[in-house]
Amino acid sequence: MAAPGGARRRPLLLLLFAGLVHSASAVLVVKDGNGTACIMADFSATFLTSYDTRSGPQNKSFELPAGAEVSNSSSCGKENASDSSLVITFGRGHTLTLAFTRNATRYKVQLMRFAYNLSDTDTFPNSSFTGVKTVESATDIKADVNTTYRCVSETQVHMGSVTVTLRDAAIQAYLSSSNFSRAETRCEQDLPTPTTPPQPSPTPAPSSPVVFRYNVSGSNGTCLLASMGLQLNVTYRTVDNKTVTREFNVNPNKTTFGGNCSTTLATLSLSSENLLLLVLQFVMNESSSKVFLQGVQLNLTLPDAEDVSFTATNSSLRALQATAGNSYKCNTEQRLQVTSTFSLNLFRVWVQAFRVDGDKFGPVEECQLDENSMLIPIAVGGALAGLVLIVLLAYLIGRKRSHAGYQTI
Template identity: 50%
Template sequence: MTQISGVQSWSLGVTLQLILAAALHQGFAAVAPPTTAPTTAPPHKDPGRPERGNYVVASANGTACLLASMGLQLNITFSSLSQNKTVQDVVNLQPNMTKSSGSCDSDSASLRLTTDAEKTNLTLSFTLNTTSNKYHLSEVFLSAAWPDMKDAVSARNNSLDYLRGTLGYSYMCREQQTLNVTQNLSINTFQVQVQPFGLTGNQFGAAEECQLDEDDMLIPIIVGAALAGLVLIVLLAYLIGRRRSHAGYQTI
């Protein structure tokens, strides 16, 4: 009986280690920040989860050349007039108040989002590698002139490598991601599906899911497999112990 308890304790320990490893793996899968943000006051409001907007960029002949469906949240650090210090504000882009435009070429495409109310202009530029047939978000440009800003904010980074996909396929990520652009700007994305190249008609191609979504699906599988292994080990320990118990009775 002592031997069976030892096997059960060992199997439980192995199961807990597997579950812990799965949780740690999901934590390390988050997008790593390329820059360190300056010390600022914390955000003074929580806008909640942004609404998902649907955006289309059309080519010269009127057909869609870029499709995007996503919720966007801007994290901007600026000098505040009302607080007389540097603050970080979090603002959701509201699709019903956002105008979309853009352009498409054979190996580049851009989506421009403009809001009149808060004087915000956000441009997302994608680049296609015609050799590998892979595309990615390569540049982000933001200009904002909010009422509380002491000076208008302008941020640009043209060496990014986010939202990677394959020509003819759409990039999809249901999980929240943080795209670090500069020290003063990062963008939270929610339920993203985007395709800047290789569209057929006005519909997304088959989706390639991001690593975060794959990890989110992997953890229940790992936990389920670990629990199934635990049940199997306990069952085998029980059968072995029972067999030895019968053998002992026959000896007597």
């Protein structure tokens, strides 16, 4: 069973969306029955949640406090029987769980789970519901065995109506000593941008994906309408050490979808057998009344990959933008670069988030790509018209000159 370890506390400044908040950092330790540490974690965490109140959806941001503790339900696991886990408790019944797995060379946080108590009136005032709600998601937190996972940059994990932001993180599981290893595996966000991207092997492109109409509703009706075809473009290393880029169509006939609504956040979530999770997160900037796609999260299973679990997240996009109350439409194929190894291809997009009147799209704002495609036929038509006019004038001038040499008898 786990026992709480020693702790140190230090303030850390976190930037979360548009606001500045302070969060505490603590060394959290899980020990086995002999008192030997098997998991150590030191990070700051900020939680952004959306919950229902009597006056409508409400966003709430709060931090992992300095008094957070390691729960006795944490575990070092048993070889070939169970995996290790770090369970952190704080406040009035809130629990953050990091579940670890490993193979011969690497370990990872396979799953992050957050259980929050809506009966906590200090954190969730005027909540329409009581009791504990649980959300979870896979993560891209992973490191080589006997090294410390180190990430100074922000790492966001989207779990439905909750986003957890970690920063200045040092995490290690399956410890070989009673302290963090000096050897580190740095997160992708901390690594310098490569000057020359890898050259993937060419693969045949699949046919265009099926266009499907998605909708997400909340307590106040529909908050998101989207008609589009989706295609995943991923670059990864295969088991035979080759870098490949492949495209996968999202088949709506084999995909389930859902989502969440709040005042300024609308989320569309899709999942299927291999597509564990695809999340599209739309936000509304209330000061500018602009609506756009801000966040994309992908969890995908790749059977032929060196690491079968492919994850990618970006929460700083500004795509598919339109004025609140209007819809964004683009018939031209778009490629949205989410990370260096993942892009989302969008086909025949028509989307509207917030201020949706019933189940109908509002006034259309055309994308720049469609406007540019219209300029080409207009320019060609204008050139042809000019050429016809020149030929006609030349003919009339020539005809007039041919009559000038004759006199009337």
